[in-house]
Amino acid sequence: NRSYTITLLPGDGIGPEVISVAKDVLLLSGSIEGIKYEFHEKLLGGAALDATGVPLPDETLSVAKESDAVLLGAIGGYKWDKNEKHLKPETGLLQLREGLKVFANLRPATVFPQLVDASTLKREVAEGVDLMVVRELTGGIYFGKPRGFGTNENGEETGYNTEIYAAHEIDRIARFAFEVARKRGGKLCSVDKANVLEASMFWRKRVLALAQEYPDIELSHMYVDNAAMQLIRNPKQFDTVVTNNIFGDILSDEASMITGSIGMLPSASLGDSGPGLFEPIHGSAPDIAGQDKANPFATVLSAAMLLRYGLGEDKAADRIEKAVLDTLNRGFRTADIYSSGTKLVGCKQLGEEILKSV
Amino acid sequence: NRSYTITLLPGDGIGPEVISVAKDVLLLSGSIEGIKYEFHEKLLGGAALDATGVPLPDETLSVAKESDAVLLGAIGGYKWDKNEKHLKPETGLLQLREGLKVFANLRPATVFPQLVDASTLKREVAEGVDLMVVRELTGGIYFGKPRGFGTNENGEETGYNTEIYAAHEIDRIARFAFEVARKRGGKLCSVDKANVLEASMFWRKRVLALAQEYPDIELSHMYVDNAAMQLIRNPKQFDTVVTNNIFGDILSDEASMITGSIGMLPSASLGDSGPGLFEPIHGSAPDIAGQDKANPFATVLSAAMLLRYGLGEDKAADRIEKAVLDTLNRGFRTADIYSSGTKLVGCKQLGEEILKSV
Ligand SMILES: CC(C)[C@H](C(=O)O)[C@@H](O)C(=O)O
Ligand SMILES: CC(C)[C@H](C(=O)O)[C@@H](O)C(=O)O
Numbered sequence: 170n171r172s173y174t175i176t177l178l179p180g181d182g183i184g185p186e187v188i189s190v191a192k193d194v195l196l197l198s199g200s201i202e203g204i205k206y207e208f209h210e211k212l213l214g215g216a217a218l219d220a221t222g223v224p225l226p227d228e229t230l231s232v233a234k235e236s237d238a239v240l241l242g243a244i245g246g247y248k249w250d251k252n253e254k255h256l257k258p259e260t261g262l263l264q265l266r267e268g269l270k271v272f273a274n275l276r277p278a279t280v281f282p283q284l285v286d287a288s289t290l291k292r293e294v295a296e297g298v299d300l301m302v303v304r305e306l307t308g309g310i311y312f313g314k315p316r317g318f319g320t321n322e323n324g325e326e327t328g329y330n331t332e333i334y335a336a337h338e339i340d341r342i343a344r345f346a347f348e349v350a351r352k353r354g355g356k357l358c359s360v361d362k363a364n365v366l367e368a369s370m371f372w373r374k375r376v377l378a379l380a381q382e383y384p385d386i387e388l389s390h391m392y393v394d395n396a397a398m399q400l401i402r403n404p405k406q407f408d409t410v411v412t413n414n415i416f417g418d419i420l421s422d423e424a425s426m427i428t429g430s431i432g433m434l435p436s437a438s439l440g441d442s443g444p445g446l447f448e449p450i451h452g453s454a455p456d457i458a459g460q461d462k463a464n465p466f467a468t469v470l471s472a473a474m475l476l477r478y479g480l481g482e483d484k485a486a487d488r489i490e491k492a493v494l495d496t497l498n499r500g501f502r503t504a505d506i507y508s509s510g511t512k513l514v515g516c517k518q519l520g521e522e523i524l525k526s527v
Numbered sequence: 528n529r530s531y532t533i534t535l536l537p538g539d540g541i542g543p544e545v546i547s548v549a550k551d552v553l554l555l556s557g558s559i560e561g562i563k564y565e566f567h568e569k570l571l572g573g574a575a576l577d578a579t580g581v582p583l584p585d586e587t588l589s590v591a592k593e594s595d596a597v598l599l600g601a602i603g604g605y606k607w608d609k610n611e612k613h614l615k616p617e618t619g620l621l622q623l624r625e626g627l628k629v630f631a632n633l634r635p636a637t638v639f640p641q642l643v644d645a646s647t648l649k650r651e652v653a654e655g656v657d658l659m660v661v662r663e664l665t666g667g668i669y670f671g672k673p674r675g676f677g678t679n680e681n682g683e684e685t686g687y688n689t690e691i692y693a694a695h696e697i698d699r700i701a702r703f704a705f706e707v708a709r710k711r712g713g714k715l716c717s718v719d720k721a722n723v724l725e726a727s728m729f730w731r732k733r734v735l736a737l738a739q740e741y742p743d744i745e746l747s748h749m750y751v752d753n754a755a756m757q758l759i760r761n762p763k764q765f766d767t768v769v770t771n772n773i774f775g776d777i778l779s780d781e782a783s784m785i786t787g788s789i790g791m792l793p794s795a796s797l798g799d800s801g802p803g804l805f806e807p808i809h810g811s812a813p814d815i816a817g818q819d820k821a822n823p824f825a826t827v828l829s830a831a832m833l834l835r836y837g838l839g840e841d842k843a844a845d846r847i848e849k850a851v852l853d854t855l856n857r858g859f860r861t862a863d864i865y866s867s868g869t870k871l872v873g874c875k876q877l878g879e880e881i882l883k884s885v
Contacts, residue, residue: 245722259722289759294647310690316725321693328729329691332668335683362773364603364617367674371686394776398784401647401759415720418752419777426756 172205173237173480176444178229178265181215181258182453183463183516184242190465190520191240191472194489197527198476202485209236213265214244214258214453224261230268238479239269239446240472243453266306271438271446272338273345274306274417275478278404278424281433283497284506288429290401298428300407301353303346304417306438308338309368311414332368334413339375341441346411347383354408356387360396360416372413393420400424425450432464432505435471437478447475461515464503466493469523492526499526530563531595531838534802536587536623539573539616540811541821541874542600548823548878549598549830552847555885556834560843567594571623572602572616572811582619588626596837597627597804598830601811624664629796629804630696631703632662632775633836636762636782639791641855642864646787648759656786658765659711661704662775664796666696667726669772690726692771697733699799704769705741712766714745718754718774730771751778758782783808790822790863793829795836803837805829819873822861824851827881850884857884 177192179185192208199206211229218224224244233239244258254260280288280298288295313331321327343359350357359376361369373390380388391399393416399406400420404427412420425434431451438446449467457463470493477486501522502511514522535550537543550566557564569587576582582602591597602616612618638646638656646653671689679685701717708715717734719727731748738746749757751774757764758778762785770778783792789809796804807825815821828851835844859880860869872880 254725254728257722263723289648289652289761291647291649311723313687318725318729323693325693325695326729327691327693328724328726329671329689330724330726331687331689333685333687335679335681335685337683362776364615365621365669366686366688367612367676368686368688370612371676371684394780397755397777397781398789401781401784403647416777418720419755419774422752423755423759423781426759431756 170203170205171482172207174207174209174235176233176236176239177208177210178213178239178241179210179216180213180242180244180453181246182243182455182458184244184453186461186463186516187449187465187468188240188242190516190523191468193520194469194492194523194527195472197524198485198488201527202482202488204482204485213241214261215246215249217261218249218252218256218258224256224258225264225268230265233265233269233444236444238444238475240475241446241448242468243449243451245453246455263311266438266446267312269443269446270307270440272305272307273342273439274304275349275437275439276302276304276421276425276450277434278302278421278428279430279434280428281430281497284430284433286429286508287506288427290427290429294404295427295429298404300404300424301349301409302417302421302424303342303349303409303411304421305338305342305413308334309414332366332415334368334372336375339372340379343376343379343411346409347379347386350386350409351383355385356408358389358391358407358410360391360393360410360412360420362393363390364392396420397423400427421450432503433466433470435467435474437471437474439478445475445479447471447479461517462504463516464505465516465520469493488527492523495526496522528561528563529840530565532565532567532593534591534594534597535566535568536571536597536599537568537574538571538600538602538811539604540601540813540816542602542811544819544821544874545807545823545826546598546600548874548881549826551878552827552850552881552885553830555882556843556846559885560840560846562840562843571599572619573604573607575619576607576614576616582614582616583622583626588623591623591627591802594802596802596833598833599804599806600826601807601809603811604813621669624796624804625670627801627804628665628798630663630665631700631797632664633707633795633797634660634662634779634783634808635792636660636779636786637788637792638786639788639855642788642791644787644866645864646785648785648787652762653785653787656762658762658782659707659767660775660779660782661700661707661767661769662779663696663700663771666692667772690724690773692726692730694733697730698737701734701737701769704767705737705744708744708767709741713743714766716747716749716765716768718749718751718768718770718778720751721748722750734769754778755781758785779808790861791824791828793825793832795829795832797836803833805833805837819875820862821874822863823874823878827851846885850881853884854880
């Protein structure tokens with residue numbers, strides 16, 4: 170019997186509802202595959218702010234660091250939107266990423282055949298899309314210094330940030346992406362703005378140098394503005410995409426919306442060692458929180474990524490992914506992915522249906 | 528008889544072909560409306576690099592500054608892609624924008640009813656899209672200092688840029704955008720990343736303060752990652768969008784691709800005074816350069832924007848826009864917008880057809 174400690178961070182909005190489903194799915198699939206879990210539920214984001222005054226309590230970070238993997242629901246909400254920066258739920262998430270040193274954010278954008286019509290893209294464009302965005306997560310303009318508010322030479326107020334990458338930061342995310350591409354279709358597209366930004370020129374130079382070690386991977390480079398277009402024009406041209414923190418934030422959200430499956434998409438954030446952080450790509454949806462309307466599929470699939478990438482428990486991961494597809498095939502849908510002819514259920518009932526399929 | 532001097536910058540790739548058509552259209556519509564032009568054709572981008580060793584020769588900038596408006600074809604190409612930064616065609620364009628102080632870049636994303644099926648978005652999503660991206664063009668990370676390559680405290684190489692906005696830079700682009708929104712649907716969406724970046728927090732604060740002066744405009748704020756999604760989910764929710772230089776680069780390209788009309792879209796870059804810069808949003812398409820395959824519509828429509836926003840010659844602008852619609856309605860298409868049942872023609876012949884409709 171293998172045994173793991175998992176930190177659960179329900180967070181805000183619909184977070185607690187979807188985490189509750191994912192926990193049940195982990196437990197049941199674990200019991201079948203001979204895996205035991207010890208769960209530690211901790212505060213993050215707005216929930217932590219309300220209870221402790223900070224968005225990432227020390228206890229949350231230390232428990233998370235000690236565990237084998239971290240599963241997060243969602244954070245944020247209108248209530249805290251006007252908070253100062255150090256008191257924003259988002260700041261807690263950024264501190265958690267930094268604290269866990271999870272520099273590689275994996276965001277699959279996959280079209281579920283059962284949901285292809287939910288895409289606003291034409292069927293023939295959306296069908297079969299299966300790409301992976303590898304986003305650098307602990308560097309760039311999100312963390313670069315100097316940053317803040319100042320006064321310029323004319324005595325005028327300013328706001329500023331620094332986009333900066335050091336060699337090892339680019340090398341490790343590029344290496345990670347080459348490895349991901351190798352396990353996928355063997356194609357890697359590095360996205361930058363090297364026609365304008367020095368940070369991007371340096372990015373491209375390092376990626377090109379590393380490419381020597383991956384002669385089997387077909388490497389291409391694309392400017393970020395063009396990538397934003399190509400994702401819409403023909404998303405199937407992409408296999409694996411690697412890019413910096415801010416471009417990855419924008420492009421991975423764009424890619425996920427293209428699939429029409431946004432309530433379905435998980436993500437994994439990984440470092441060199443230590444626990445990974447797993448979370449659905451959707452937000453905390455405060456408008457439907459507590460109404461049993463949330464779609465738990467993305468969090469359940471994040472639990473599958475946790476098993477696969479975090480614990481190396483591929484069989485349990487397969488089992489969960491199969492259960493999700495099976496539940497979809499049996500026609501169960503939450504409101505966000507409902508279409509006529511399918512069965513509309515709430516978050517809890519969908520959870521029960523997934524359990525039946527595990 | 529009104530008389531204007533226009534600087535023509537054909538640039539690279541298909542630039543000369545599309546500028547030639549636009550010039551003829553300006554001349555004919557001008558002769559009907561009682562407008563005279565003096566054209567000065569100058570070098571920019573790769574063409575300037577090859578002839579003079581710099582991407583923006585002093586003469587080009589000084590002639591452009593002295594003229595009433597500047598019409599640009601396109602710049603760039605594989606040939607110069609590996610050049611050092613100060614020898615890139617793109618650098619010439621950035622220097623031109625800076626030199627002309629055109630801080631406001633207007634990028635309409637309009638679906639032409641005749642071309643709606645060219646969009647990869649479903650007809651019901653794309654039909655009727657008519658939004659305007661107002662992009663800040665002479666500030667932010669494109670121009671911010673410090674920038675360059677360095678060494679960090681661990682002796683490691685780095686590449687870095689600075690995203691910075693001063694109060695007056697935000698105020699003038701926001702004011703510009705509020706005015707644009709007032710002439711359009713009365714809705715302005717300001718896009719930023721104020722949950723993470725200080726430069727965005729400052730942006731949002733200034734936009735909010737200015738909103739007091741525009742009580743008739745419905746102002747909203749959106750994070751850039753969400754904007755990238757919403758443009759795909761439901762582009763019709765947007766009327767006027769205002770954002771910084773880099774987000775505007777990405778989102779305006781995304782918006783234009785959504786329309787399926789990318790070969791049709793013009794742009795205008797305007798300052799407080801002095802000549803505006805008008806150019807199609809498409810690139811230099813080196814692969815089809817010199818083959819009489821280019822689509823001149825976007826450049827012709829840029830000439831119409833030049834008349835409307837640059838010279839205040841609305842009647843001549845109307846005439847050109849009508850001629851474009853008429854030519855579309857008569858079924859003439861270049862290869863990029865061809866569909867069965869329409870008439871495939873080259874760049875030159877399309878130019879002649881537009882002239883017949885002027
Ligand atoms: C909430 C926010 C700080 C975060 C980010 O920008 O990274 C989110 O958009 C994401 O992509 O996970
Ligand atoms: C060519 C490049 C420098 C330019 C930009 O990034 O501004 C282009 O993409 C544009 O949007 O006009």
